[in-house]
Amino acid sequence: MERGENMGIKVFNTMTRQKEDFVTVEPGVVKMYVCGPTVYNFFHIGNARTFIVFDTIRRYLEYRGYDVKFVQNFTDIDDKMIKRANEEGVTVKDVAEKYIGEYYKDADGLNLKRATVNPRATEFMNEIISFVKDLVDKGYAYEVDGDVYFDTTKFKEYGKLSHQSIEDLEAGARIDVDERKRNPMDFALWKAKKPGEPAWQSPWGEGRPGWHIECSTMACSLLGETIDIHGGGADLVFPHHENEIAQSEARNGHPFAKYWMHAAYLNVNNQKMSKSLNNFFTTREILEKYDVEVVRMFMLSGHYRNPINFSLDLLDQAKAGLDRIYNSIGNLEHVIEVSNIEVLKEDEKEFNKKLDEYKNRFIEVMDDDFNTADGISVIFDLVRDINTNINESSSREIAKKALELIRELGSPLGILQKSTRSSLEEEIEKLIEERQRARKEKNFALADKIRDDLKARGIILEDTPQGVRWKRA
Numbered sequence: 001m002e003r004g005e006n007m008g009i010k011v012f013n014t015m016t017r018q019k020e021d022f023v024t025v026e027p028g029v030v031k032m033y034v035c036g037p038t039v040y041n042f043f044h045i046g047n048a049r050t051f052i053v054f055d056t057i058r059r060y061l062e063y064r065g066y067d068v069k070f071v072q073n074f075t076d077i078d079d080k081m082i083k084r085a086n087e088e089g090v091t092v093k094d095v096a097e098k099y100i101g102e103y104y105k106d107a108d109g110l111n112l113k114r115a116t117v118n119p120r121a122t123e124f125m126n127e128i129i130s131f132v133k134d135l136v137d138k139g140y141a142y143e144v145d146g147d148v149y150f151d152t153t154k155f156k157e158y159g160k161l162s163h164q165s166i167e168d169l170e171a172g173a174r175i176d177v178d179e180r181k182r183n184p185m186d187f188a189l190w191k192a193k194k195p196g197e198p199a200w201q202s203p204w205g206e207g208r209p210g211w212h213i214e215c216s217t218m219a220c221s222l223l224g225e226t227i228d229i230h231g232g233g234a235d236l237v238f239p240h241h242e243n244e245i246a247q248s249e250a251r252n253g254h255p256f257a258k259y260w261m262h263a264a265y266l267n268v269n270n271q272k273m274s275k276s277l278n279n280f281f282t283t284r285e286i287l288e289k290y291d292v293e294v295v296r297m298f299m300l301s302g303h304y305r306n307p308i309n310f311s312l313d314l315l316d317q318a319k320a321g322l323d324r325i326y327n328s329i330g331n332l333e334h335v336i337e338v339s340n341i342e343v344l345k346e347d348e349k350e351f352n353k354k355l356d357e358y359k360n361r362f363i364e365v366m367d368d369d370f371n372t373a374d375g376i377s378v379i380f381d382l383v384r385d386i387n388t389n390i391n392e393s394s395s396r397e398i399a400k401k402a403l404e405l406i407r408e409l410g411s412p413l414g415i416l417q418k419s420t421r422s423s424l425e426e427e428i429e430k431l432i433e434e435r436q437r438a439r440k441e442k443n444f445a446l447a448d449k450i451r452d453d454l455k456a457r458g459i460i461l462e463d464t465p466q467g468v469r470w471k472r473a
């Protein structure tokens with residue numbers, strides 16, 4: 001079998017509502033486009049879920065030997081960007097620069113692998129304009145007063161992704177229909193300039209692109225006319241991805257993406273996250289309190305197609321689970337340090353084989369539509385077995401192999417890559433920072449509690465003129 005060619009991976013396709021065999025356009029290569037953020041704000045933990053899900057899918061495909069070309073865009077021109085620029089009294093470009101910088105800080109904090117390309121809509125203006133022009137020339141789009149609309153009745157398969165008929169959609173959309181549009185579902189490809197808005201020169205006068213067209217254009221320019229995976233959060237199925245399909249397939253004449261993948265929503269305390277409900281968390285806030293591996297462990301503990309509920313209690317549970325695995329890693333590191341037996345002992349051969357079985361089980365569940373929930377269960381089973389089978393009298397070889405396997409299975413999930421020493425040190429540093437914050441806020445009860453908790457764990461804090469130092473008791 002060719003490298004990366006139908007190796008048993010199955011992917012749930014939103015288009016067919018079925019799990020399908022994963023076969024790429026080009027053997028061994030995955031062309032993947034994921035809709036990225038509008039860069040007008042810090043991104044929130046709902047966005048973080050979607051980004052972590054697709055980062056994990058990409059990492060797993062790489063683990064299985066594929067060369068993954070991963071494109072995720074920045075929407076750097078739209079109504080929200082313009083509003084934020086006006087509020088802050090700066091240009092739209094300033095807003096984009098600022099929040100793209102902030103995006104990378106949080107994305108790196110979440111251990112998201114950098115994309116192959118992060119294109120920005122404003123860098124693809126010529127390509128976008130020529131895409132729209134092709135649609136006008138082919139009779140799929142029409143101009144009204146400097147706006148250009150896609151004529152949804154011309155694309156016979158409109159509604160195929162979200163499984164809705166155009167008649168039903170039109171019936172639902174009749175109220176508030178813009179009279180200049182020919183049909184209720186038609187959507188803007190190009191918007192004529194309004195006073196005070198940034199604009200680009202086009203055959204239809206000055207204006208700016210609609211949101212959907214940027215993804216169609218950038219996916220096509222960077223990855224080609226048919227890509228393998230197109231992904232995003234579940235809210236994007238309609239209208240964003242439906243419209244992307246209409247534009248791309250009308251222009252190019254063949255399927256846009258082989259597999260449409262959508263991550264379900266993250267809710268907070270069982271409610272939709274929103275600023276008005278006061279249950280809104282930025283990624284940054286959470287990363288200040290929790291280690292990235294705890295956040296990823298939590299996000300991946302459910303299947304990506306099921307909604308996930310977020311609460312600090314659930315994060316604490318994820319932390320407890322992760323600590324159990326790190327305890328085992330710590331034990332293995334210790335055995336590797338102290339063992340006087342180099343190579344596999346006779347009575348370890350069976351357990352050695354069992355380790356391979358755990359790896360196969362992990363691959364089996366992850367191949368089945370990236371079931372990270374079951375993947376994590378396999379790691380817990382593995383760790384339990386390691387704890388009963390490996391101790392100070394084990395060989396260095398079996399301890400090393402077990403440790404390598406834990407790290408190997410953790411790597412597509414973006415977890416379990418630290419040594420126990422560094423993770424403990426990091427945790428202490430974080431607690432010290434929290435204590436400093438508490439003192440600044442005159443919350444001495446909390447500051448003392450943190451110091452006492454650390455003391456109970458054998459860590460002594462010393463306040464020196466140079467800052468807080470810590471040592472082992």
Ligand code: AMP
Pocket residue numbers: 035036037038045046047048049050231232233234235236263264265266267273
């Ligand atoms: P936006 O910046 O709102 O366009 O969102 C960027 C990405 O995050 C898109 O793929 C959205 O579908 C996704 N997203 C937004 N809110 C949530 C949420 N609460 N849970 C999961 N994904 C989300």
Ligand code: ZN
Pocket residue numbers: 034035036215240
């Ligand atoms: Zn998009």
